[in-house]
Amino acid sequence: MSFCPTLVLGHNKVVRVKTLCxxxxxxxxxxxxxxxxxxxxxxxxxxxxxxxxxxxxxxxEFIKVTxxxxxxxxAFQRLDRYLRPTGSLLYASQPWVERAVVDLSxxxxxxxxxxxxxxxxESVSPRVPCPPASDGVIDDTIAALILESVVEEQTQTGAxxxxxxxxxxxxxxxxxxxxxxxxxxFAPLTSPRPVMRPPNLGASDxxxxxxxxxxxxxxxxxxxxxxRDLHLDYETRYRTSIRRMAxxxxxxxxGSVPQDDVTTLMSxxxxxxxxxxxxxSSSTGALGLGQFTETAREQVRNILSYxxxxxxxxxxxxxxxxxxxxxxxxxxxxxxxxxxxIEAERENHDRKVALQxxxxxxxxxxxxSASEINSSFVGNNDNHEAVIAMSAxxxxxxxxxxxxxxxxxxxxxxxxxxxxxxxMGVGGFQDNAIVRNGAxxxxxxxxxxxxxGDSQSAETRNHLVSVNRCISDGENFPxxxxxxxxxxxxRMANPCTHGADPRCVGECQ
Amino acid sequence: xxxxxxxxxxxxxxTGLSSAENRKPITWAKIxxxxxxxxxxxxxxGDADLIKxxxxxxxxxxxxxxxxxxxxxxPQGFFSRQLDLSCYPSFHQFRTKVTIENYTKWxxxxxxxxxxxxxxxxxxxxKSLRP
Numbered sequence: 300m301s302f303c304p305t306l307v308l309g310h311n312k313v314v315r316v317k318t319l320c321x322x323x324x325x326x327x328x329x330x331x332x333x334x335x336x337x338x339x340x341x342x343x344x345x346x347x348x349x350x351x352x353x354x355x356x357x358x359x360e361f362i363k364v365t366x367x368x369x370x371x372x373x374a375f376q377r378l379d380r381y382l383r384p385t386g387s388l389l390y391a392s393q394p395w396v397e398r399a400v401v402d403l404s405x406x407x408x409x410x411x412x413x414x415x416x417x418x419x420x421e422s423v424s425p426r427v428p429c430p431p432a433s434d435g436v437i438d439d440t441i442a443a444l445i446l447e448s449v450v451e452e453q454t455q456t457g458a459x460x461x462x463x464x465x466x467x468x469x470x471x472x473x474x475x476x477x478x479x480x481x482x483x484x485f486a487p488l489t490s491p492r493p494v495m496r497p498p499n500l501g502a503s504d505x506x507x508x509x510x511x512x513x514x515x516x517x518x519x520x521x522x523x524x525x526x527r528d529l530h531l532d533y534e535t536r537y538r539t540s541i542r543r544m545a546x547x548x549x550x551x552x553x554g555s556v557p558q559d560d561v562t563t564l565m566s567x568x569x570x571x572x573x574x575x576x577x578x579x580s581s582s583t584g585a586l587g588l589g590q591f592t593e594t595a596r597e598q599v600r601n602i603l604s605y606x607x608x609x610x611x612x613x614x615x616x617x618x619x620x621x622x623x624x625x626x627x628x629x630x631x632x633x634x635x636x637x638x639x640x641i642e643a644e645r646e647n648h649d650r651k652v653a654l655q656x657x658x659x660x661x662x663x664x665x666x667x668s669a670s671e672i673n674s675s676f677v678g679n680n681d682n683h684e685a686v687i688a689m690s691a692x693x694x695x696x697x698x699x700x701x702x703x704x705x706x707x708x709x710x711x712x713x714x715x716x717x718x719x720x721x722x723m724g725v726g727g728f729q730d731n732a733i734v735r736n737g738a739x740x741x742x743x744x745x746x747x748x749x750x751x752g753d754s755q756s757a758e759t760r761n762h763l764v765s766v767n768r769c770i771s772d773g774e775n776f777p778x779x780x781x782x783x784x785x786x787x788x789x790r791m792a793n794p795c796t797h798g799a800d801p802r803c804v805g806e807c808q
Numbered sequence: 809x810x811x812x813x814x815x816x817x818x819x820x821x822x823t824g825l826s827s828a829e830n831r832k833p834i835t836w837a838k839i840x841x842x843x844x845x846x847x848x849x850x851x852x853x854g855d856a857d858l859i860k861x862x863x864x865x866x867x868x869x870x871x872x873x874x875x876x877x878x879x880x881x882x883p884q885g886f887f888s889r890q891l892d893l894s895c896y897p898s899f900h901q902f903r904t905k906v907t908i909e910n911y912t913k914w915x916x917x918x919x920x921x922x923x924x925x926x927x928x929x930x931x932x933x934x935k936s937l938r939p
Contacts, residue, residue: 592923592924594919594920594923595923597919601916635880635881639879639880639896640880640896640897642893643890646894647894700894703890704887704891705885723923723925724920724921724925725891725921726891726921726922727923727925729888730927737863737887754925755923
């Protein structure tokens with residue numbers, strides 16, 4: 300069986316003409332509908348776009364819209380001529396958003412659709428050769444995966460040539476423009492800081508999130524608490540453990556991850572995981588404040604029981620392999636494989652050593668050994684110091700992995716991403732949420748998760764939205780699936796009337 | 809009504825066959841052959857194009873195979889290379905010496921990365937290669 304056709308998306312001319320007609324219809328209806336579809340690519344055809352970073356996108360440039368907000372798309376990424384994303388996310392500047400309307404004439408649409416056909420073909424067919432004809436080894440299981448991939452490919456490329464016709468944003472709602480200290484503000488009453496934010500921009504729209512201070516997070520927990528007793532446990536016991544852990548965490552990163560951000564993120568993460576400080580067990584077998592599954596407990600045990608002692612350095616081993624290759628005793632492929640093995644071992648080693656150091660630096664009255672970390676231990680809320688430290692290990696493990704994979708994120712964004720990975724596993728989150736386009740915003744992750752088809756996607760989306768609402772300075776939307784019964788210290792916003800975005804799965808429908 | 813029932817049964821039969829086909833076990837012999845062909849494929853594509861492929865939305869199926877079993881073929885700069893490499897030492901060790909202990913180490917590494925939901929090929933391999 301040949302798999303080559305699955306790698307090439309060439310359309311013959313007949314199909315192109317038909318497709319062109321369909322595209323034309325879509326473009327015209329799209330033009331008048333004023334819709335800009337997130338995750339689709341557009342060409343700036345008429346006028347230019349000013350961005351917050353001072354860049355100007357001129358006619359002829361391609362962009363990929365990453366999200367829409369109230370009908371207006373303003374976050375996007377520049378694309379090269381092969382429609383591959385280049386550079387980081389860009390945001391349309393507020394003054395431009397307020398005044399700009401970019402229109403396309405029908406003639407331009409025709410030209411664009413015709414021109415885009417070639418670009419689409421080129422962009423998805425990067426001259427991948429067929430495997431050797433003798434490879435009957437790729438069985439139908441893998442073939443099924445290939446076909447699935449190509450169906451996705453064809454679906455998505457159909458959306459490349461479309462028109463960009465932004466419509467002006469709606470006038471800001473009064474709630475978003477009131478003074479921070481007025482009655483209408485959503486700032487926590489206990490907050491020492493104003494909650495100024497660019498109008499109409501949610502925290503998730505920014506490349507760096509605006510975190511609550513730990514004191515503001517406390518007000519949030521008070522509002523959305525499960526019961527007074529459980530909240531009291533947080534105030535009298537867990538809070539101190541979280542802050543001690545955060546100090547050690549911040550110190551290990553040399554301050555690049557601020558202690559207060561770790562405090563807020565970890566408090567919000569445990570608040571979410573433990574169902575507002577309850578702990579207990581879930582249907583999946585997750586236990587305690589950190590909701591540790593057997594897999595997660597094993598992960599922590601592996602880190603803590605890792606023996607870093609090694610007689611020969613990684614560099615010596617690598618040099619030895621190179622010498623073997625030079626002497627002709629191993630092939631180039633074997634050399635490549637062996638060097639990769641050494642590299643992987645080195646990275647695993649470095650990561651585990653850093654995590655062991657973090658573990659040792661977190662103050663604990665009673666520090667458990669790896670073998671003591673079992674289900675009854677993590678299920679007991681009295682072990683909150685160690686359980687919170689274990690959660691910190693999982694979070695830091697994810698951050699280090701993302702650094703090792705050169706995923707460029709500012710520390711706050713990376714903390715939130717790792718809160719998502721806490722729910723899904725770092726590999727799953729990287730594959731399903733960050734995926735190939737390297738999404739670096741909450742909306743990008745949510746979108747990718749929606750499209751991933753992963754069975755855990757909905758749960759992780761709600762998890763991310765909940766943690767984001769908790770950490771974000773501002774409106775204090777409720778965690779997914781909860782209601783506030785005890786709020787005294789904080790004005791809360793209703794996600795259905797105040798346009799919370801992103802929303803929990805099924806919220807406000 | 810009978811027609812619909814018949815159609816349903818035929819569809820169910822065909823789907824069943826198809827999924828049975830898709831669930832063909834992965835064997836060490838297949839992995840060996842795959843490795844040879846993937847090495848040839850990766851060499852033909854070249855590192856620069858592999859990095860480009862890593863950045864596009866849809867990747868050829870060979871990338872799924874390489875990510876699962878032969879991540880050393882991925883060049884530096886390939887998205888997720890380090891992630892894919894992290895369980896490779898335990899997989900390689902298991903492949904070199906097929907024991908339950910080595911299998912458990914590999915499985916534990918995969919679960920540490922993906923929880924209960926690893927990529928399809930890895931999931932299949934975990935099932936098929938269990939000693």
